[in-house]
Ligand code: SF4
């Protein structure tokens with residue numbers, strides 16, 4: 251087996267071969283793997299992920315996110331914080347007012363992307379996120395997070411094309427089904443700054459809140475919303491949830507069962523407000539039929555995570571066409587338990 | 600346990616043992632890990648591993664979140680081998696929930712796991728030689744090869760190390776033809792690198808002198824201490840979960856389990872070289888037979904995933920040894936009632952003292968290197 255030190259010489263030969271080899275290997279990068287980083291960036295594969303961002307179509311107002319908070323619930327390290335937007339009357343607007351992601355906590359796991367039913371949140375591939383501050387600078391707010399669909403198409407062409415096709419198919423299906431409804435609702439109409447539909451002074455017989463009543467602006471807004479939504483029957487002053495759903499444009503269709511019933515009664519559904527607690531909502535439906543009771547048990551976000559809106563899901567359960575009582579994600583265990591209780595009460599379980 | 604073994608005949612010179620703390624911030628402890636060594640001159644007469652500096656409460660965290668949400672956390676256990684970690688958890692959950700995994704997903708899992716094994720073993724050898732004093736060269740050669748595998752993992756899963764790739768009932772994204780070609784390319788070129796690596800190392804006189812007959816782990820002790828993985832096989836214990844359990848589709852591949860004779864550091868080095876060669880064999884077969892079809896079981900829901908009450912233990916042959924998860928689900932079933940992780944490097948580390956006693960303090964470093972620990976997994 252040769253002389254002592256043969257192994258050493260062999261090793262030296264390998265090192266020398268590699269040393270020389272790098273000079274002849276600039277094209278294939280078989281041996282030479284160093285990138286001169288800030289000047290030269292390695293190409294990123296399409297799947298590569300860094301932090302999440304929110305997609306919008308056209309203008310930033312037409313964001314796809316409906317603030318259903320599913321991603322907030324599912325995010326493993328709990329680094330998402332969402333507050334749903336409301337108009338001055340306290341009506342939920344199906345869009346986030348606050349959407350924060352703490353990127354010092356985010357573990358880039360992509361679970362928010364996988365669970366979002368609306369294709370609203372996607373993974374970016376921008377990894378240069380260093381900041382000087384340790385606290386506030388590392389929290390991304392809604393304006394930082396919003397990026398256009400074009401940008402998404404640019405960084406992840408294949409994936410974005412598939413998503414676009416899927417959304418288009420959904421929209422077409424919706425257009426076909428919703429012929430009875432005015433399909434002309436402008437999709438990109440910004441919801442928040444829209445002129446307040448029907449101020450509290452309009453129709454006769456409407457209860458108005460006296461100017462000198464001892465309420466803060468916030469309480470006043472909530473109360474106004476509550477009253478107009480049908481606490482007292484008036485002639486269609488309430489902005490029904492369906493109308494809101496139409497203005498935001500992007501929500502998937504309610505299923506067929508849901509369509510006929512989804513027209514809100516003139517007064518709207520007073521319990522259809524995610525701001526109310528479960529017991530408050532149940533108080534409002536004490537004397538109502540089963541479907542209303544079931545609906546009041548939902549989380550009232552109309553997030554479609556169950557495949558319906560809140561009304562549709564309740565109707566489907568009441569009609570017996572849906573048997574899974576645990577589909578309401580934002581409502582979590584509370585809703586599931588309540589639904590079971592209500593069904594038992596009604597003798598249907 | 601500290602023994603007073605004095606190699607110097609009594610009556611000649613009065614000597615005292617001295618306690619030295621190696622680590623927790625020491626380049627050769629592979630992370631934040633401390634060894635409390637008692638030395639008599641240069642000889643180790645006692646050694647106590649001190650761990651827990653990197654404890655992150657993985658098990659308790661997992662009991663507070665959904666089944667799905669713990670998958671990305673398993674990436675952070677043994678951060679070199681996130682693919683096998685994912686697989687271990689998914690396998691346990693699938694066992695517990697009775698989920699059937701589609702063929703293609705099983706093959707993809709085998710492919711990524713064997714690539715992970717190659718990646719891990721080549722780096723371990725690099726690190727071990729780094730500890731021996733071979734600064735840089737072998738490690739960087741290993742890293743160069745690892746880089747190619749990580750590139751594939753990035754285009755497949757989106758991340759180089761924290762892959763978060765597997766899901767209950769399959770994998771998250773499909774392997775495209777381009778990626779299969781890339782994998783085939785890596786596999787085809789790897790034996791050449793391995794030959795070169797062996798030329799550089801296997802007959803090197805310095806390596807032989809430093810590694811042979813150092814840190815011997817007897818077969819009986821390996822069995823009694825429940826050592827697993829390459830370390831047990833280097834001591835001659837014929838135990839490979841891929842052969843014993845035949846989980847996934849491992850039963851279909853033709854490969855051998857290399858065994859060591861002496862159980863010293865050199866055997867532990869060489870067993871890894873041989874295992875890489877066997878992995879190449881498995882990869883060649885898996886890439887050849889990769890069937891078409893679904894890559895994830897369609898009936899498994901992402902949200903609202905629930906498991907009926909029960910318990911189960913699933914284990915895989917991770918590159919470092921037997922990685923298993925013991926899971927208990929109670930009524931509700933949204934999150935585990937109990938979640939226990941059996942980490943191979945933690946259990947392999949328990950024999951450190953037995954291997955080190957009587958050796959010089961410089962040998963402790965390579966003995967530790969040959970155990971192959973990752974502190975993310977030891978401390979969890
Ligand atoms: S799951 Fe999607 S739609 Fe719902 S809040 Fe998150 S990003 Fe918005």
Ligand code: SF4
Pocket residue numbers: 302324325326327328329330351355356357358359360361362363
């Ligand atoms: S990527 Fe993961 S950690 Fe980050 S926001 Fe999404 S779910 Fe949370």
